[in-house]
Amino acid sequence: MDKTVTDAVAAIADIPSGATLAVGGFGLCGIPEALIEALEQTGVTDLEVVSNNCGVDHWGLGRLLAAGQIRRVTASYVGENKEFARQYLSGELEVELTPQGSLAERLRAGGCGIPAFYTPAGLGTPVADGTMPLRYAPDGSVAVRGPAKEIRSFGGRAYVLETAIRTDFALVHAAIGDRHGNLVFNAAAGNFNALCAMAGKVTIAEVEQLVEPGEIPPGQVHLPGVFVQRVAVAATVEKRIEKRTVQSPAAA
Secondary structure, three states: OOOEOOOHHHHOOOOOOOOEEEEOOEOOEOOOHHHHHHHHHHOOOOEEEEOOOOOEOOEOHHHHHHOOOEEEEEEOOOOOOHHHHHHHHOOOOEEEEOOHHHHHHHHHHHHHOOOEEEEOOOOOOHHHHOOOEEEEOOOOOEEEEOOOOOEEEEOOEEEEEEEOOOEEEEEEEEEEEEOOOOEEOOHHHHOOHHHHHHHEEEEEEEEEEEEOOOOOOHHHOOEOHHHOOEEEEOOOOOOOOOOOOOOOOOOO
């Protein structure tokens, strides 16, 4: 039952090139930075990443992107990252854009064994009608388009069929975890972490504080250990701010 490993490097050591990854966090909040850094050092390539976004330039998943380790990204938001835009528009990166709520539910469905679901999100847009460019050619033309999705009516309203997401691995960050893999997330840092953990066949959690089983009250567990296979302590991870806004001193 003890799922702890020595460090982040050991935790991700068996992730191969070509693996699919679900990565938690929102912007730079709650991202598994220690695991991402360790993965960057391995040099694995052709990764397919599912995450709300792809970090910023040279931080978070932006590190793997800059190193040329990511082949495909499924995300709801691609701003704040100039290298992401460059790779996508030049045909180096395949991108599947998904409405944020649909992405969350696709991950949750994957963890619950639900193969697909219908949603009104994306109806009548390139997300659903098969015109969304997944990959561009170097000359700027569209090389690959997303598939047209099934539309079905319920109660007189049309809905789009979205399929569940299941990945080879999931990388998540938690404030507290125990040796059995039970996790507690800190406020908004929990965004997408629990969902990604559910979607991974092998889920690896980095935790800021490791406690013994039983120390986390059952009612305070945000994600039960059944979804987690490995736990590594990452107590000194740098937490960056995407955009720092400061107030000017009041005029004297």
